[in-house]
Amino acid sequence: MVEVDPREAQPVLFTVEDGIATITLNRPHEGNAITPGMQEALEKAWHRVQNDHDIRVAIVKGAGERHFCTGASVSMLRDSGEGALLRNQTNREANRFSPRQCEVWKPVIACVTGLAASGGLHFVVDCDIVIASENAAFMDTHVGVGAVGALENIGLAKRMSMGGALMLTLLGKAYRMPAARAHQLGLVDMLEPTKDDAEARALEFAKIICGNSPQAVSLSKRAIWTSLEMGYSQSLDYGWELLKAQWRHPDFVEGPSSFMEKRQPVWNPDPDART
Known part of the structure; x- marks a missing residue:
């Protein structure tokens, strides 16, 4: 053995x-x-x-x-x-x-x-x-x-x-x-x-x-890292699509709402969640 x-x-x-x-x-x-x-x-x-x-x-x-x-x-x-x-x-x-x-x-x-x-x-x-x-x-x-x-x-x-x-x-x-x-x-x-x-x-x-929105953090990271493999204009176009994708996520509503209501945000960790 x-x-x-x-x-x-x-x-x-x-x-x-x-x-x-x-x-x-x-x-x-x-x-x-x-x-x-x-x-x-x-x-x-x-x-x-x-x-x-x-x-x-x-x-x-x-x-x-x-x-x-x-x-x-x-x-x-x-x-x-x-x-x-x-x-x-x-x-x-x-x-x-x-x-x-x-x-x-x-x-x-x-x-x-x-x-x-x-x-x-x-x-x-x-x-x-x-x-x-x-x-x-x-x-x-x-x-x-x-x-x-x-x-x-x-x-x-x-x-x-x-x-x-x-x-x-x-x-x-x-x-x-x-x-x-x-x-x-x-x-x-x-x-x-x-x-x-x-x-x-x-x-x-x-x-x-x-303490930040998990999905916003993830997509932001993806935008920056992916830019290393693209030209500048292409990177901006890709970033714009990621930015728009976040508009459909509940965190995009929760962030401003929690700010206006003076409370801590309750983020949704599911990347596939949609409003």
Whole structure:
């Protein structure tokens, strides 16, 4: 009988409280590196975030102090033969662990403490808001181990300066970008002194988002992210259609009504609800 490492029992922790899902990458013994088991658990977690009406926003973070996520588990790829299987898969088939890859249109906040490296950068570039502690650092090791930096690196180029993205990509494991520099270049949105401060800020932002119309928030997120794949005029046309779609949702009536009546709005979490 093959012994199962007890540390691999829960590669992802998932909790929900007051409309906020917290997803914790839970492999601190290997830098929270991504294994096939973790990817499977993450895909299920993101599916629940997207489809559970009681969840309004998600926070993703890493267990421990030293690492947020260090990318794919090299030992697991080697020992499982998973690398050979990936050759016959498309990007959409092979990579299903970040909110963007799993088509999550609810807000997701990345809370980064410690090192985010290589594949772990997917969570950074694919989340909506990135909050980091001052001990966070960012690195891409692909070229240093003979691999191509292409996927998360493209996300870096869309999130920060082109020069910063290329510096991380081309210098490989020789360069760790400090959190302060990442903040200057736009990769990090909020910089906090400690891990506790970063997690508190992420929770604060999540609670604020929960107070807004879920459908308006979702469609607004979709408009902005989709604009990255369209020309400016086409993006505006697409945004206009999303804006009009909200006119048929009950929240479009509830928002002004609650304001006029000086009360808290009661939002309808069903995206298919119509007046």
